[in-house]
Amino acid sequence: MRQVRADDYAQFAAARAGHLYRSACLLTGGDTHLAEDLVQEALGRMYVSWGRVSRSENPAAYAQTVLTRTFLAHRRLHSSGERATDVIPDVADPGTADGDTTLRLTLVEALRRLPSKDRAVVVLRYWEDRSIEETADAMHTSSAAVRTRGRSPLRRRPRGPRPTARRSRPLSSPSCPRASR
Numbered sequence: 001m002r003q004v005r006a007d008d009y010a011q012f013a014a015a016r017a018g019h020l021y022r023s024a025c026l027l028t029g030g031d032t033h034l035a036e037d038l039v040q041e042a043l044g045r046m047y048v049s050w051g052r053v054s055r056s057e058n059p060a061a062y063a064q065t066v067l068t069r070t071f072l073a074h075r076r077l078h079s080s081g082e083r084a085t086d087v088i089p090d091v092a093d094p095g096t097a098d099g100d101t102t103l104r105l106t107l108v109e110a111l112r113r114l115p116s117k118d119r120a121v122v123v124l125r126y127w128e129d130r131s132i133e134e135t136a137d138a139m140h141t142s143s144a145a146v147r148t149r150g151r152s153p154l155r156r157r158p159r160g161p162r163p164t165a166r167r168s169r170p171l172s173s174p175s176c177p178r179a180s181r
Helices: 002-027 032-048 059-078 099-113 116-127 132-139 143-155
Strands: none
Touching (some): 002 032, 002 059, 032 059, 059 116, 099 116, 116 132, 132 143
């Protein structure tokens, strides 16, 4: 019986690992090493309780919840010891990157700038397409907090340099006076 349960778990883990990894990458703001650690931790926790979890209605949703809670616990435990940096290692040359890669890097950078709980709400609500109640349950918080955290990142202006636009008029036109230096 134990071998059958272990085989069922191995099949489940193999089928869900890729999806969990993609979600973890979004949660961590592109930190692939931390994402791998979170997925491994979540799958380890799933294995311990697999007998109960395998009988549940939706083990995949349970796995996502475990991943999210593992991420939030990691952020709480390591929030004072690690510092964010503006340098993204191993980034492709912008001249050779296609639009999809640029869009992905922009998305990851925008997610990285969000606080961890806001990031979790955005990933669960808009990437995982979960309801407000499911997101609240996964994060151990109220539905109102999820609604607030889901709206606030969308209202904030992005930090960082603004893209430069080409001017259609010369600087010396009457509607755009030249600044004196």
